[in-house]
Amino acid sequence: MNRTAPGARPATTGAAMPTEGELIANRLAKREQLLERGGGYPARTIGQDTCQEALSRFESSEAEPAAPGAGAEPRAAVSGRVTGQRVLGRAAFLDLRDGSGTLQLFLGRDALPGEQYALLELLDVGDFVEAEGALFRTRSGEVTLRVESWGILVKALRPLPEKWAGLTDPETRYRERHLDLVANERSREVARLAAATVSSVRRFFEERDFLEVATPVLQEQAGGAAARPFRTYHNALDRELSLRISTELHLKRLLVGGFDRVFEIGRVFRNEGLSHRHNPEFLLLESYEAYRDYEHVAGMVEALVRRVALDVRGTLTIPHGDVVVDLESAWARTTYREALSEHAGIQLTPSWALEGADGRQDAAVAGDGASRERDALAAVASERGVPIAPGASRASILDALMQRLVEPRLVQPTFVFDYPTELSPLAKAREGDPATVERFELFILGYEFANAYSELNDPVEQRARMEEQARKRSSGDEEVEVADEAFLHAVEAGMPPAGGLGMGLERLMMLMTGEHSIREVVLFPALRERERPGAAEPAAGADGGS
RNA sequence: GGGCCCGUAGCUCAGCGGCAGAGCAGUGGACUUUUAAUCCAUCGGCCGGAGGUUCGAAUCCUCCCGGGCCUACCA
Known part of the structure; x- marks a missing residue:
């Protein structure tokens, strides 16, 4: 029942998007109809108020009622993304969200020119719209814009995450952060x-x-x-x-x-x-x-x-x-030496040798002494279960001890x-x-x-x-x-x-x-490249990634 | 790098040897104050990939890809 003839569209579309689902096809068809009606993707919008401004305008008008009979219902013109849609037949409620917050829109068929209400047929949750009208409070008390004129600014071709559970898979949240931000x-x-x-x-x-x-x-x-x-x-x-x-x-x-x-x-x-x-x-x-x-x-x-x-x-x-x-x-303030002593029980001399391990060695045999000091430290490290690289210097052993035994405790x-x-x-x-x-x-x-x-x-x-x-x-x-x-x-x-x-x-x-x-x-954290479905099968005998 | 876990519809998830499922979204219909609207009907799948076991695999096994948590490394 696709009303848009596939052949009428640019030739590449179908072949280039083999996974293009029915959902996207539906939305593309609606987009075509929107364009045929002269709508869609305008450079300018009528909605220059933010949702927040509209809400506070209405609330302050309630606090200070205007002169009677002045037709003083506050008005607003807003633009934003539709995040919810409740259609009741001859009336509909939309949730509209912009960067400031959300505002509910009310569209009544009798209050709109015929084609304006029928435009709802082309609307999906996720689309951007603009709307203008007067603000009022519904029976359930929510400040709402009674729409007198509206239009679809942008069709969302891809469906947004489900409204209640949202987007939870961490990988999808990181890879498609824009959806994460819309949903969460x-x-x-x-x-x-x-x-x-x-x-x-x-x-x-x-x-x-x-x-x-x-x-x-x-x-x-x-x-x-x-x-x-x-x-x-x-x-x-x-x-x-x-x-x-x-x-x-x-x-x-x-x-x-x-x-x-x-x-x-x-x-x-x-x-x-x-x-x-x-x-x-x-x-x-x-x-x-x-x-x-x-x-x-x-x-x-x-x-x-x-x-x-x-x-x-x-x-x-x-x-x-x-x-x-x-x-x-x-x-808290401590020193490197005190911290190792307090948290790891390791006593160090002023020259960072293990207390007692530099023994009687003098400057004359410094090389030998230094390697003894290093070995003594390495021994202490392995006693404490701190892994040490074979060639690690004395300083890097100290560093490993610090990282393993001290830092995690400094909350x-x-x-x-x-x-x-x-x-x-x-x-x-x-x-x-x-x-x-x-x-x-x-x-x-x-x-x-x-x-x-x-x-x-x-x-x-x-x-x-x-x-x-x-x-x-x-x-x-x-x-x-x-x-x-x-x-x-x-x-x-x-x-x-x-x-x-x-x-x-x-x-x-x-x-x-x-x-x-x-x-x-981090908004867009580094992740591994996801495997391309078509790119499988490495050539036999190829050395592959090392 | 090591251990544990996850990958099923666009999204959230069930199913864990015997017909591929639900909710939301979509499509068609009803409905003029709803707000996770409701009701009826309906469409939607390479069950991450490749091998294997089996009469039979989403389910069991092996490997691979991607991800999460812990751990290690990266001062």
């Missing part, structure tokens, strides 16, 4: 909270006279963090490039250039595994402030997170799963200060203590929220640290800081002392929304 108020809410988080962070820095900058995403060499980059290629330059893994090195070059307060909220890309906490691209906040140290930054971070919580949630106590994160009480906001120098090639060493740097990380909910240093600005020391990292790299560790000549040149021109901060904003969004998966706060 919670998804819209999370998206708004995520946006409010970024906006609040930006305002915080702007109010403190930080300059917001944008530094390059495409780089010859991705530096500033320890991570594998994505690689790409520039045709005109005939050059391999990497996508940035951090914004740190460029921002510091701006300090050299004389901007004392800079920040960037920038997408960075790390070529690592996917998980509920890791998306390969994420929003990284970095800020640098000259003439300040990491103590100052710690105070600033505390103010920042509290400010965001107040802006976004209006409170400093934030429920998240089974716990309530208390941002109001003084935030309430906790600053951990003073890290091993070996783990922090861009941070300044503590005075008289070259093995330890002025660095802190902030932990909330058991994972890293922020990472900050008193920035290393001695170019000679910086070069030595980077060369040390380069040695590790050449011995096989791919995820290690790389020496960046342009950056070193800049530091050699003189970089002011500064406190720097890095913070993954999705984690802040997760805290603010109460979500446990980064995929909920």
Whole structure:
């Protein structure tokens, strides 16, 4: 009973869409009829009021009745998507939703020109419409627009998710986020909270006279963090490039250039595994402030997170799963060394050796002593069930212990200060203590929220640290800081002392929304490519994906 | 990477060796204050894919694809 002759349509349609279902065919036919009647896809609409405006206009008119007899029924003209339809024969109710909310429309056949009511035959839930008329309250009390004129703006060719259960399959929700957003108020809410988080962070820095900058995403060499980059290629330059893994090195070059307060909220890309906490691209906040140290930054971070919580949630106590994160009480402060002692029972000397394991070894036999220290730590790690890579350095064993035994326990906001120098090639060493740097990380909910240093600005020391990292790299560790000549040149021109901060904003969004998966706060999270039905059967003997 | 679980109509789901099912949506009809409208009728399927077991497979087995949770890795 398809009223549209298939042959009348562009030739490609049928063949190109073999799975085109009856539902879509019906809607395409309605679209054709709509066009034949001269409707559909206008550039302008009569509906310039939002649903919210219409509702509040009606409510205020009820509060202050206009002069009697003035024909004072408030009017409205709205546009939006039809999310519900109840047809009762000679009358119909539609739910219309725009970005501000929803408004019910009433269409009575006798109140509309004949063809205007008949237009309902071409309407499906999901279509966009415009409508104009007077506002009233129905018997059941809902403010409703009595439509005097309306039109279909856009046909939805594909059906929307079912109205009651909505869209629940996580994969479909992520892959077809537009449908998720249409169907699920919670998804819209999370998206708004995520946006409010970024906006609040930006305002915080702007109010403190930080300059917001944008530094390059495409780089010859991705530096500033320890991570594998994505690689790409520039045709005109005939050059391999990497996508940035951090914004740190460029921002510091701006300090050299004389901007004392800079920040960037920038997408960075790390070529690592996917998980509920890791998306390969994420929003990284970095800020640098000259003439300040990491103590100052710690105070600033505390103010920042509290400010965001107040802006976004209006409170400093934030429920998240089974716990309530208390941002109001003084935030715990400990040191790397104390934290390992308290939570893992591991006592470390000032040079990060296991207490008692460095024994009688003197500087003269440092090599031997260092490897003994390393082995002693590795032994402790395996005692505690912390897996250690065979060639792991002493520092990376410490790091593994920290991650496994300490970090998960830091649920309430906790600053951990003073890290091993070996783990922090861009941070300044503590005075008289070259093995330890002025660095802190902030932990909330058991994972890293922020990472900050008193920035290393001695170019000679910086070069030595980077060369040390380069040695590790050449011995096989791919995820290690790389020496960046342009950056070193800049530091050699003189970089002011500064406190720097890095913070993954999705984690802040997760805290603010109460979500446990980064995929909920990222609008379009990375997913594997879905198998193409036609693309099956790899050629026999082909080597396939490695 | 390891463990557990999931994939059936556009959407939400049942069925778990014996004819492929329901609700919503769609289509046709009734209905002028409904709001998960209601009522009657009806259309809709490569049961994720490929092999295997069986007289018989959505159901059991193997592999593959995609996803979820946990765990590990990624400071």
